[in-house]
Amino acid sequence: MSIAIRLEPLGTQVKTEPGAPLRDLLLPFGVEFPCGGKGRCRRCRVRVLEGDVDPGAGGDAADLEPGCMLACRARAAANATLEIGQFEAPILADDRPFSFEPRPGRAIAIDLGTTTVVAQLVDLATGAVLGVRTALNPQAAWGADVMTRIEHALHPEGRARLRDAIHAALDEMIASLCGNRQPDAVAICGNTAMLHLFDGLDPTPLSHAPFEPVHLESPNGFLPCIGGFVGSDILAGIVATGMHESGDLSVLIDLGTNGEVVVGNRERLLCASTAAGPAFEGGRISRGMRASTGAISEAAVEGDGIRCTVIGGGPARGICGSGLVDAVAAGLDLGRITPRGRTPQPLELADGLALTQADVRELQLAKAAIAGGVRALLHQLGAAPADVRRVWLAGAFGNYVNRASARRIGLLEFPEETVEPAGNTALLGAKIALFAPDPTFRGVRVIARHVPLGADPAFQDAYVDAMPFPDPKA
Amino acid sequence: MPELRELYDAILNGDHKTSAAVTREAIDAGIEPMELVSGYMVPAMDEVGKRFECEDYFIPELLLSARAMKAALELLRPLLAASGAKSAGRVVIGTVKGDLHDIGKNIVGAMLEGGGFEVIDLGADVAPQKFIAAIKERNPQLICLSALLTVTMPSMKTTIEAFKEAGVRDGVKVIVGGAPVTAEFAREIGADGFGENATAAVALARQLLQAA
Numbered sequence A: 001m002s003i004a005i006r007l008e009p010l011g012t013q014v015k016t017e018p019g020a021p022l023r024d025l026l027l028p029f030g031v032e033f034p035c036g037g038k039g040r041c042r043r044c045r046v047r048v049l050e051g052d053v054d055p056g057a058g059g060d061a062a063d064l065e066p067g068c069m070l071a072c073r074a075r076a077a078a079n080a081t082l083e084i085g086q087f088e089a090p091i092l093a094d095d096r097p098f099s100f101e102p103r104p105g106r107a108i109a110i111d112l113g114t115t116t117v118v119a120q121l122v123d124l125a126t127g128a129v130l131g132v133r134t135a136l137n138p139q140a141a142w143g144a145d146v147m148t149r150i151e152h153a154l155h156p157e158g159r160a161r162l163r164d165a166i167h168a169a170l171d172e173m174i175a176s177l178c179g180n181r182q183p184d185a186v187a188i189c190g191n192t193a194m195l196h197l198f199d200g201l202d203p204t205p206l207s208h209a210p211f212e213p214v215h216l217e218s219p220n221g222f223l224p225c226i227g228g229f230v231g232s233d234i235l236a237g238i239v240a241t242g243m244h245e246s247g248d249l250s251v252l253i254d255l256g257t258n259g260e261v262v263v264g265n266r267e268r269l270l271c272a273s274t275a276a277g278p279a280f281e282g283g284r285i286s287r288g289m290r291a292s293t294g295a296i297s298e299a300a301v302e303g304d305g306i307r308c309t310v311i312g313g314g315p316a317r318g319i320c321g322s323g324l325v326d327a328v329a330a331g332l333d334l335g336r337i338t339p340r341g342r343t344p345q346p347l348e349l350a351d352g353l354a355l356t357q358a359d360v361r362e363l364q365l366a367k368a369a370i371a372g373g374v375r376a377l378l379h380q381l382g383a384a385p386a387d388v389r390r391v392w393l394a395g396a397f398g399n400y401v402n403r404a405s406a407r408r409i410g411l412l413e414f415p416e417e418t419v420e421p422a423g424n425t426a427l428l429g430a431k432i433a434l435f436a437p438d439p440t441f442r443g444v445r446v447i448a449r450h451v452p453l454g455a456d457p458a459f460q461d462a463y464v465d466a467m468p469f470p471d472p473k474a
Numbered sequence B: 001m002p003e004l005r006e007l008y009d010a011i012l013n014g015d016h017k018t019s020a021a022v023t024r025e026a027i028d029a030g031i032e033p034m035e036l037v038s039g040y041m042v043p044a045m046d047e048v049g050k051r052f053e054c055e056d057y058f059i060p061e062l063l064l065s066a067r068a069m070k071a072a073l074e075l076l077r078p079l080l081a082a083s084g085a086k087s088a089g090r091v092v093i094g095t096v097k098g099d100l101h102d103i104g105k106n107i108v109g110a111m112l113e114g115g116g117f118e119v120i121d122l123g124a125d126v127a128p129q130k131f132i133a134a135i136k137e138r139n140p141q142l143i144c145l146s147a148l149l150t151v152t153m154p155s156m157k158t159t160i161e162a163f164k165e166a167g168v169r170d171g172v173k174v175i176v177g178g179a180p181v182t183a184e185f186a187r188e189i190g191a192d193g194f195g196e197n198a199t200a201a202v203a204l205a206r207q208l209l210q211a212a
Helices: A021-029 A138-142 A146-152 A156-178 A192-199 A234-239 A321-333 A356-380 A395-400 A403-408 A424-433 A435-445 A457-465 B005-011 B016-028 B033-053 B059-083 B103-114 B130-138 B154-165 B184-187 B198-211
Strands: A003-008 A011-018 A045-054 A068-070 A075-085 A106-112 A116-123 A131-137 A185-190 A251-255 A258-263 A271-274 A293-302 A305-310 A347-350 A352-355 A390-394 A419-423 A446-450 B088-095 B116-120 B142-146 B175-178 B194-195
Touching: A003 A021, A011 A021, A021 A045, A021 A075, A045 B033, A075 B103, A106 A156, A106 A424, A106 B194, A116 A156, A116 A390, A116 A424, A131 A138, A131 A156, A138 A146, A138 A156, A146 A192, A156 A192, A185 A234, A185 A424, A192 B142, A234 A251, A234 A258, A234 A390, A234 A424, A234 A435, A234 B005, A251 A424, A251 B016, A258 A356, A271 A356, A293 A321, A293 A347, A305 A321, A305 A347, A321 A352, A321 A356, A321 A395, A321 A403, A352 B198, A356 A390, A356 A457, A390 A395, A395 A419, A419 A424, A419 B175, A424 A435, A435 A446, A446 B033, A457 B059, A457 B103, B005 B016, B005 B033, B005 B059, B016 B033, B016 B059, B033 B059, B033 B103, B033 B198, B059 B103, B103 B116, B103 B198, B130 B142, B130 B154, B142 B198, B175 B184, B175 B198, B184 B194, B194 B198
Parallel strands: A003 A075, A106 A185, A251 A390, A271 A446, A390 A419, B088 B116, B088 B142, B142 B175, B175 B194
Antiparallel strands: A003 A011, A045 A068, A045 A075, A106 A116, A116 A131, A251 A258, A258 A271, A293 A305, A347 A352
16 A cells, blocks of 8 residues: 655655655655664654654654654654654754763763753763753743843843743753763853853843943853853863964854854963854845755856755755855856845846845845954954964854855855864863863963954954955956 | 046045045135035935945945045035035934944944034944033034944933933934834834934934924
């Protein structure tokens, strides 16, 4: 007997037999199985919109959203419709090796992001990662961006709500990783606003100039922050990349909604946060979306046109950050976008999907915030881009962005060979903190200084100067 | 005789060196300063505003044109003052307390200047007292308040309330603007108007001061 499984949002239908593993059906459509189908990472979950699907052993774990099951465990049973768009941004875990002093016990490292939260259970004797949990930050219900959430937390009741929400989510993640046995240590890193919202502290100082928080430390396992909007996630990133130990000048860029930038070496590290906005995550772009099934993730010039790669290989539904950077780079090379950013005709990428003038302007603002921030910090150190030996790109977008395209649009003004994706440096740094927390982190805080860019006239100039695209003919 | 059309083009193209050079030539040739302002500079900045509205120009072009316009205006200012020429109105502009964002406010200031207004820029993170002092000392007809963050918008309300307490509110018109600001918010806090963007702010300023 043959049955039909309809896949949304692709709108395609596949024929199969009852009992066929969903994994085999969905793999060709871009559904990823990061943990290799062990039912552990939950990244392959799909939503059953209609019909019956056999969840298989462990495929309907209690902590999944209603209607969801793990595609790595489930099997086809009857005609059904599945939603396979992954529901969240790709969350980068980290399993890179690092040096440590072994000791008995198990501990938890947490990257508490504005959008997503990742928790790892680490064996302190071996450094091995025993388990990973990822979740969306439940505080997003009170605002996707940091400022809206701060606004909500200006009142004591709002503050308590946000604190309780994140505590409940972390408790659940830790319980699901550790069972009944309490972890021996917990290290959490996140930005300064997350620290305030985690500890239920009054975030008023973060809501207006000069944006100088009273609290940079927490008694509850949250690693110390550096200042303003530069948090312990960046401190962790510095430790993870080792830029605090190097004599060479290096740059760390975390490309998120708040693009954080660190420039320096073992003598001095200047840190700043720039308001890049959500363009790199597909936000405020007319057809923007997260990097999930149906997103244009790559684009390149082919003949007179642009050839796009869509995650999952189906029709394009939208464009994610890495696709946007590629597409604009291609538009510039084709002369369809001028160096000033003028886009007279929408840049056609796929059937019914084009970049508009407003989209290109959004990207200009985002990349100018980052490039201008780097320029302003280099300027303060009396250094030039040519003096930089290594550029670390932290975070998911940094992992997937094409370095040549990033250079073409002027997001990264460095030769490609100096630029290196660094993965989830916040999580790696938190893990390192589990082993040698105090001396290292305190040492870095001594040489790291927060630079409030908003008050720096040199930044305003650098920001505006960085808005046009590089002109190869100039 | 200098080619005055070059002044218009220089401002439109953001070329501050040419705009200053042509203005200098024009002054030497004895051309009336007001003729330069209303015949070439105001129309050029009007055109810059139009190009921004239709998305041809973006922030860098706007700022370059503003710089070219200012280069010409600096040279003309002493002459305009001496001739007793009347400006379209005197404006005090600033970003409200707690907010450091400068660029949007600078653009509005430049467009107002390009529109023939006399603009006194108090900068960013401006306390209500500083606005009040400027109102008392400089006697402006219009106050422009800017904010770019939702969390600093309440500071606009505080500023207008401070005007009332100091007894200076009724003598001036107040308009507000900035990315998160809406017409509804402007009404709520008792402002006289809301400028959606720099060109709208200039039109609103003209309208309010004419009615006054």
